Amino acid sequence: MKKNKKNKIYCIGDxxxxVFAGEDRLVPIVPEQRKSLVNHFEIFRLGPVTAYNFCEETSSTNAKQLFENIINTIPVNSWIVVSAGEIDCRVHLIKQAIRQNKSFEEICGILTDKFIDYLATIKNRGYNVCLLLPPPTKFKEEDTPEYPSFGSETERNEITKCLIQAYIAKCGQYGIPTIGVLNDTVTEDNKTVKKYLWDGIHYSRIVLPQLILQLRKITGYSLKYPLLWLIKDKMRSVKYFLTKSI
Incomplete structure (x- = not known):
């Protein structure tokens, strides 16, 4: 494969x-892909994939097959941002901790070892891998077929924090950088700050400046917002942009 000469960042996952599209809406699921309003990003949404099944040869979402198909089209030495884990925190991990009589830390460790070990194999194939840490849990307690949940909001945010800690530690062993803004979006009593989730589930674009700042430092790329994006957002993003010293 040829090396990536256009400094693209490929965002792949759930x-x-x-969030990398720069708009408060979901991008289409593959095979469609979406270019971002911010330069460099190309986005591949695999569907409702979990971190646990990300490396399974067979799963209901075919996550690994979809991911591998995309990877095979990407030049080596490219930066790949992977996202998976929010569904695990919202639906599965608390339930499994109860069923297996394990602590949150133990159950998150099992998932993390499996998922991050697989991402390390992608890094070993010549790609630069970065992990997008899961966002806070949804603040709407009612379940829907599309977005079910298990446990209370505070419990889900607690296990999200546990998973993030495990992710960061395991990624550190492999030299895989992580990005995220959970500390800004969850209160001390583990409540989700509503303004950061545009639909109650997904990050609002107002967090994108901080993610971009982190990616600039990691990749060395010159990532910039289009001026019209900032103007249309009625200064919300400008305020966030300035308070985070970007």
Whole structure:
């Protein structure tokens, strides 16, 4: 494969990769892909994939097959931002901790070892891998077929924090950088700050400046917002942009 000469960043994973589009809406599921309003990003939404099944040869979402198909079209040495884990926190991990009589830390460790070990194999194939950490959990308690949940909002945010800690530690062993803004979006008593989730589930674009700042430092790329994007957002993003010293 040829090396990436256009400094592209390929964002691949669950619906939370949509934050990189710079719009408060979900990008389409593959085979469609979406270019971002911000230069460099190309976005591939695999569907409702979980971190646990990301590396399974067979799963209901075919996550690994979809991911591998995309990877095979990407030049080596490219930066790949992977997102998976929010569904695990919202639906599965608390339930499994209860069923297996394990602590949150133990159950998150099992998932993390499996998922991050697989991402390390992608890095070993010559790609630069970065992990987008899961966002806070949804603040709407009612379940819907599209977005079910298990446990209370505070419990889900607690296990999200546990998973993030495990992700960061395991990624550190492999030299895989992570990006995220959970500390800004969850209160001390584990409540989700509503303004950061545009639909109650997915990050609002107002967090994108901070994610971009982190990616600039990691990749060395000159990532910039289009001026019209900032103007249309009625200064919300400008305020966030300035307070985070970007």
């Amino acid at each position: 619906s939370h990769v949509s």
